[in-house]
Amino acid sequence: MNKNISFVFLLLLFIINIFGLSGQSVNSYVLVIHGGAGNVTPERIDDEIRPVYIEVLTEALISGERVLKNGGSSLDAVETAVRILEDSPLFNAGRGAVFNAEGKNELDASIMCGKEINSGAVASVTNVKNPVSAARMVMEESPHVLLVSEGAERFSYEKGLEIVDPSYFFDQKRWDVYKEFLRRMEIEKKGMNEPHYDGTTGTVGAVALDMDGNLAAATSTGGMTGKKFGRVGDSPIIGAGTYASNKTCAVSATGHGEYFIRNVVAYDISARMKYSGETLMETAEYVINTKLKDIDARGGIIAVDKDGNIAMPFNTEGMFRGYINSKGQMEVKMFGDE
Numbered sequence: 632m633n634k635n636i637s638f639v640f641l642l643l644l645f646i647i648n649i650f651g652l653s654g655q656s657v658n659s660y661v662l663v664i665h666g667g668a669g670n671v672t673p674e675r676i677d678d679e680i681r682p683v684y685i686e687v688l689t690e691a692l693i694s695g696e697r698v699l700k701n702g703g704s705s706l707d708a709v710e711t712a713v714r715i716l717e718d719s720p721l722f723n724a725g726r727g728a729v730f731n732a733e734g735k736n737e738l739d740a741s742i743m744c745g746k747e748i749n750s751g752a753v754a755s756v757t758n759v760k761n762p763v764s765a766a767r768m769v770m771e772e773s774p775h776v777l778l779v780s781e782g783a784e785r786f787s788y789e790k791g792l793e794i795v796d797p798s799y800f801f802d803q804k805r806w807d808v809y810k811e812f813l814r815r816m817e818i819e820k821k822g823m824n825e826p827h828y829d830g831t832t833g834t835v836g837a838v839a840l841d842m843d844g845n846l847a848a849a850t851s852t853g854g855m856t857g858k859k860f861g862r863v864g865d866s867p868i869i870g871a872g873t874y875a876s877n878k879t880c881a882v883s884a885t886g887h888g889e890y891f892i893r894n895v896v897a898y899d900i901s902a903r904m905k906y907s908g909e910t911l912m913e914t915a916e917y918v919i920n921t922k923l924k925d926i927d928a929r930g931g932i933i934a935v936d937k938d939g940n941i942a943m944p945f946n947t948e949g950m951f952r953g954y955i956n957s958k959g960q961m962e963v964k965m966f967g968d969e
Contacts, residue, residue, distance in 0.1 A: 667833010671949025728853025864888025886930015
């Protein structure tokens with residue numbers, strides 16, 4: 632009898648050591664990224680430009696995975712992945728940010744640690760090369776969650792982050808979209824109350840689960856083309872565009888920010904899992920394809936839960952998205968039928 636008890640005890644210790652208390656292997660990891668949801672169709676993303684998108688998205692996945700594979704934190708992984716997307720003019724974040732009503736680039740970003748339920752964000756910055764790193768600096772080097780405009784820029788400079796001339800963010804294609812926006816507004820005489828939703832270039836984000844079972848999420852954006860000066864969307868708002876908790880999941884959102892703020896989308900997904908017992912896929916699908924769709928809100932999310940399950944639902948024609956994990960699986964997708 633004692634031998635049997637000893638055997639069972641040793642077996643339990645082995646299982647806990649290999650899989651951890653949650654059933655998730657302690658050596659497993661997952662990284663999911665997005666580059667925005669919207670009018671992402673084969674007609675808009677033709678065969679010539681498609682490989683370029685795939686290359687950048689793949690680079691972000693592989694670079695973030697390298698962090699996780701070497702035992703790095705989920706925070707480091709999401710920051711690494713988002714920085715690469717910020718540095719590309721293909722996406723509406725960092726160097727590819729759209730122009731506001733005054734013809735300026737105003738950038739927003741946030742990051743959140745699921746282990747400590749800690750977060751940081753910046754909004755309306757114009758000269759910080761990588762806003763996601765500024766957001767992390769706010770989280771780790773200040774008592775605050777959100778810094779904006781000149782205050783966020785001064786803080787970033789004092790903390791040694793790379794500061795650039797605002798002209799660094801100028802992109803001719805984004806400028807052409809902005810000029811067309813102004814032309815349409817003048818013709819239609821609508822004023823600036825209905826900013827144009829540029830659905831071919833989107834917010835970027837990443838979520839990750841590391842080998843220690845910690846979750847993290849990060850989101851970065853340039854907002855909407857023609858947005859009013861000072862407008863801030865959901866990306867830097869914790870609970871709206873970004874959320875992470877080790878008890879549930881990590882979420883990064885993309886879409887029409889006003890709706891995501893009003894519906895506290897990222898936190899809503901986590902809360903439904905926690906209080907209703909729904910799976911990640913169930914709650915993510917409901918929030919995006921029922922709750923938001925019913926009010927004509929466009930967008931999508933990426934998410935990973937504490938057990939490594941992922942979700943990437945969207946209610947638009949497409950969403951730049953991809954994932955990579957410790958099983959050697961990797962996918963990059965764009966369109967709705969993939």
